[in-house]
Amino acid sequence: MSFIRKDMRALAIGTTALVALAASGAQAKVEGDTIVLGSAISLTGKYSTNGIHAQRGYDFAAKRINDTGGVKVGGKSYKIKIVYYDDESTPARGAQLAERLIKQDGVKFMLGPYSSGLTKAVAPVTEKYKIPMVEAEGASRSLFTQGYKYLFAVLSTSEQYLASSIALAAEIAKKNGKKPSDVRVAMAFENDPFSLDVRAGVADDMKKYGMKAVVDDKLPRDLSDMTATMTKIKALKPDLFVLSGHSKGAATAARQMKEMKIKVPMVALTHCESSKIIDKFGASTEGILCPTQWSETLSYEGPLFGKASDYDRDFKAAYAGYKNVPYQTAQASAAVQVWKDAFERANSFDGEKLRMALTKTKMSTFYGNIKFSSAGNNIAKPMVLRQIQGGKLKVVAPLKWASAKIVWPRKPQY
Amino acid sequence: MFDQIIGNLSVLTAAPIFAVDLLFQGLFIGAIFALAGYGLALVWGVMNVKNLAQGDLVILGGYIAFQLAAWGVHPVVALPIAFVVMFAFGWGIYVLIIRRVVERDLFTSLLATFGLSLLIQQTLNRIYGPEVQVVESGLGSREFADGLMIVPDVRILSLVLASVLAAGIIVFMRYSRMGQAIRATSQDARAARVLGIDTDRVYAFTYALNSAICGATGVLVALIWVIQPFYGIVYSIRAFxxxxxxxxxxxxxxxxxxxxxxxxxxxxxxxxxxxxxxAAVVLFLVFVLIWRQIQMYRVRQVVR
Structure with missing residues (x-):
């Protein structure tokens, strides 16, 4: 009997401890004069490079906000602190850690993880606990078709990645006295959710112009060779070649276009930067079009960071070793800036009031304009198209922000 | 869907040069997969170890080439170096891990090699990061039929290297003492032991040889495709x-x-x-298995 009583006592102590923990957790959202944001992000594993880029973006923005007077709510100035956990690049771990941030650490304001896959794993958790999450690294269109109410994304969604290249091809066709519907397109997309989203956007725009796909390959995820697709392109001579297949696809395509001397006048690829094709394959990549969320050469401007070029300069000064600031970093900073703006407009730490404030976000930033649709994605910022010119990436579309003219047809040196 | 297939077929009939092109491309990629498969067949057949780390050994070989290229060593020279380094690595792995699971059941060896696979992946990720890497050979391409068929020199080179490697291994297995010992051990390990063959040494050599073959394959993979710490699984599956x-x-x-x-x-x-x-590759496998079942059925009937 006695050991049962002992067990009961242990249980009672345990429960008290848990309650105490929960109580302390409930206050963790704002500790004294510090607002606590939480994020599970990939610090190890296969997404670690970009995960760390994003984390630095978050930290850089938090530091900038704290150094410039903090966040003003109810006449008081608050500092921002971000709690991180390493999700090891695995979705299951990401969801687990989001639960832990919310339930154990009492975080009430979330920042997103890295990649669409991880965001997809975390979003149902934040939704369940009605915790608003501003994310900067999940672009998949499928994130915004689930009816999530607490998810806000500052970046452009995946179906816009290469769609602009179709509009550009139509424009060039018109300039050359041809009809846009004469443009023949070769498509190669990896068979995964992200790349298929990109494909859907391209296919929609092609339909709009009445363009025809002469090659429409879906590359299996474990396919390492694209030579059959390249042979087909050589045989059918399309006017435009669009491809999306993460870094592996971009590197393989660049290598095999070089090896097989593919002469398509216009080529557009995703992941030009992360695959470092310019460093790897040099002049053979000349003229390739690469979509990007952001570039420091854009004329965007806003409070806190100033111009896009200012952000670029300041970030490089704060973190040594960056030749280019990745857009993953810039959009992470923009997400923290969105939180600051929402806190100040809501003038409260109440979850629902903050959610309402977030839905009404309308700001100009160094990262571009931000305005959320009812689904939570940013509809005010276009995707930017850059072209490799002389070994550098130059913005060529949209024309409003372009810093260089497009070179057509592309003149690679094989 | 179907009009696209017919369209593609008509391209092949209109310009047969593309069919020749495809044939060569098939030979090029076949050479690489054949090597990885050969190593696995060796380990599986001789030691009955299903090596799930096969692809990761390939990728490890690729990173050796990558590291050597960073030090200014040409990949053609890197190939024998990777072969030797990976031979030693394989021997070490055998002594540390495989020796303890050789005599155990299927699941122990599967688990051990799976763990080894994870270990290699994460170590490479720690050292080189998750970016996609390539090794440039600096070789050009050859044109045939007015530029309709272009064959990169590096692929010809890799086909030659793969053939030399394969021929060397076949000759070695047939005529050398160690090759004979390996074949004897795979037929009946206990009988081989009775006849004075040091089977432990044979096992170590076999695993090391597989690892060396994988390493050489990895150099070729880095030369003609791309490497990344987590791409090993492709080569494991293909080898199986x-x-x-x-x-x-x-x-x-x-x-x-x-x-x-x-x-x-x-x-x-x-x-x-x-x-x-x-899908076509896997379908091909299914047909082979069905065909073999039918053959076996005939044999069983004769026995009966």
């Missing part, structure tokens, strides 16, 4: 498919199956579309 299709204990068959699957993959890739390239 090849060994299963060739049949266990049929070492020369592994080479032919590797080439055959490579060619089948390229043609189905072109005609059916890339999404069916891997």
């Amino acid at each position: 498919i090849i060994v299963t299709a060739a049949g266990l204990g049929n070492l020369p068959g592994v080479i032919f199956t590797g080439f055959g699957l490579g060619i089948a993959e390229k043609y189905s890739d072109f005609v059916l579309g890339s999404e069916f390239a891997i």
